[in-house]
Amino acid sequence: xxxxxxxxxxxxxxxxxxxxxxxxxxxxxxxxxxxxxxxxxxxxxxxxxxxxxxxxxxxxxxxxxxxxxxxxxxxxxxxxxxxxxxxxxxxxxxxxxxxxxxxxxxxxxxxxxxxxxxxxxxxxxxxxxxxxxxxxxxxxxxxxxxxxxxxxxxxxxxxxxxxxxxxxxxxxxxxxxxxxxxxxxxxxxxxxxxxxxxxxxxxxxxxxxxxxxxxxxxxxxxxxxxxxxxxxxxxxxxxxxxxxxxxxxxxxxxxxxxxxxxxxxxxxxxxxxxxxxxx
Amino acid sequence: xxxxxxxxxxxxxxxxxxxxxxxxxxxxxxxxxxxxxxxxxxxxxxxxxxxxxxxxxxxxxxxxxxxxxxxxxxxxxxxxxxxxxxxxxxxxxxxxxxxxxxxxxxxxxxxxxxxxxxxxxxxxx
Numbered sequence: 001x002x003x004x005x006x007x008x009x010x011x012x013x014x015x016x017x018x019x020x021x022x023x024x025x026x027x028x029x030x031x032x033x034x035x036x037x038x039x040x041x042x043x044x045x046x047x048x049x050x051x052x053x054x055x056x057x058x059x060x061x062x063x064x065x066x067x068x069x070x071x072x073x074x075x076x077x078x079x080x081x082x083x084x085x086x087x088x089x090x091x092x093x094x095x096x097x098x099x100x101x102x103x104x105x106x107x108x109x110x111x112x113x114x115x116x117x118x119x120x121x122x123x124x125x126x127x128x129x130x131x132x133x134x135x136x137x138x139x140x141x142x143x144x145x146x147x148x149x150x151x152x153x154x155x156x157x158x159x160x161x162x163x164x165x166x167x168x169x170x171x172x173x174x175x176x177x178x179x180x181x182x183x184x185x186x187x188x189x190x191x192x193x194x195x196x197x198x199x200x201x202x203x204x205x206x207x208x209x210x211x212x213x214x215x216x217x218x219x220x221x222x223x224x225x226x227x228x229x230x231x232x233x234x235x236x237x238x239x240x241x242x243x244x245x246x247x248x249x250x251x252x253x254x255x256x257x258x259x260x261x262x263x264x265x266x267x268x269x270x271x272x273x274x275x276x277x278x279x
Numbered sequence: 280x281x282x283x284x285x286x287x288x289x290x291x292x293x294x295x296x297x298x299x300x301x302x303x304x305x306x307x308x309x310x311x312x313x314x315x316x317x318x319x320x321x322x323x324x325x326x327x328x329x330x331x332x333x334x335x336x337x338x339x340x341x342x343x344x345x346x347x348x349x350x351x352x353x354x355x356x357x358x359x360x361x362x363x364x365x366x367x368x369x370x371x372x373x374x375x376x377x378x379x380x381x382x383x384x385x386x387x388x389x390x391x392x393x394x395x396x397x398x399x400x401x402x403x404x
Contacts, residue, residue, distance in 0.1 A: 161384070
């Protein structure tokens with residue numbers, strides 16, 4: 001039987017983030033407007049596998065997904081040690097801007113989910129002129145800690161098992177089992193302390209506070225979409241953001257915290273009309 | 280309400296393997312009632328309904344009966360579909376030594392979810 005090839009190509013490249021050399025892996029497919037996709041905390045670019053295979057999308061957009069440092073196939077920087085990883089707002093912005101500049105992407109659309117849905121708000125505040133549009137999936141301005149995240153990295157608990165268990169519950173019970181399992185599996189494959197280190201940004205350092213009022217939607221259009229089953233970034237929290245910015249949010253039925261990965265078929269039904277407006 | 284945790288054992292071979300080294304006991308509380316559940320090597324070996332005089336257990340999950348019934352619906356609504364979602368809404372409390380629970384989080388989620396179709400039928404009676 002012949003192998004059914006997908007249109008995705010993967011590549012490694014080196015560039016500096018905050019002056020430190022990094023080796024980063026990314027995947028891309030399609031032609032047209034660059035659409036840079038940001039994965040969630042503790043996972044990697046495979047979350048966007050369906051978008052990278054969606055023929056309709058690939059006709060008009062060049063979909064590009066990179067694995068953050070320490071995630072997926074991207075390497076940790078030199079002289080790293082286990083247990084010291086903590087994502088800051090500054091370094092997250094630096095890696096995104098460094099990647100975009102390094103690939104010479106002009107006015108891309110950036111779409112991020114969860115921590116990615118948070119960082120696009122920071123991008124909208126600081127660099128609105130750099131983007132054609134920003135799309136936040138599961139965006140919330142801040143998340144108060146609601147469970148003890150120290151459980152995510154302790155030597156007497158298997159990190160893959162507990163991170164998978166946490167991710168599993170964030171998905172909708174109605175999402176397809178195979179896509180839910182794969183989404184959970186990505187979490188089970190994360191390195192020790194990486195999910196927890198990303199949550200430092202999500203729950204503390206990246207809190208947006210009143211700065212949200214600085215976002216000017218007329219400079220760079222923002223779109224916010226949130227799955228109804230998400231209890232981390234709830235639809236109510238996204239609505240608060242949308243009301244503050246002065247835009248409409250889109251509440252996605254039968255989806256949780258990982259729409260593009262847990263239920264891609266349904267998610268694309270919501271995404272295509274948004275991309276049509278951007279195009 | 281939770282007795283069938285033991286009745287369902289035969290249908291749980293897939294999730295039992297996720298807790299093959301786990302032996303523990305925990306209480307599920309509906310505030311009005313308590314259920315003491317014993318697990319040996321991932322298999323539910325005993326479920327006793329209280330009241331208890333001196334229950335011996337490692338951890339306890341407490342939510343109102345109404346909240347547990349919402350969790351046990353065949354397709355629970357957002358916020359009731361997961362025990363951490365209930366924790367987030369502050370309608371469920373985790374107490375005691377949480378190591379067995381957190382080190383086998385997916386197992387416990389699937390164990391409780393295995394009651395869903397059965398209990399949803401009962402709740403309609």
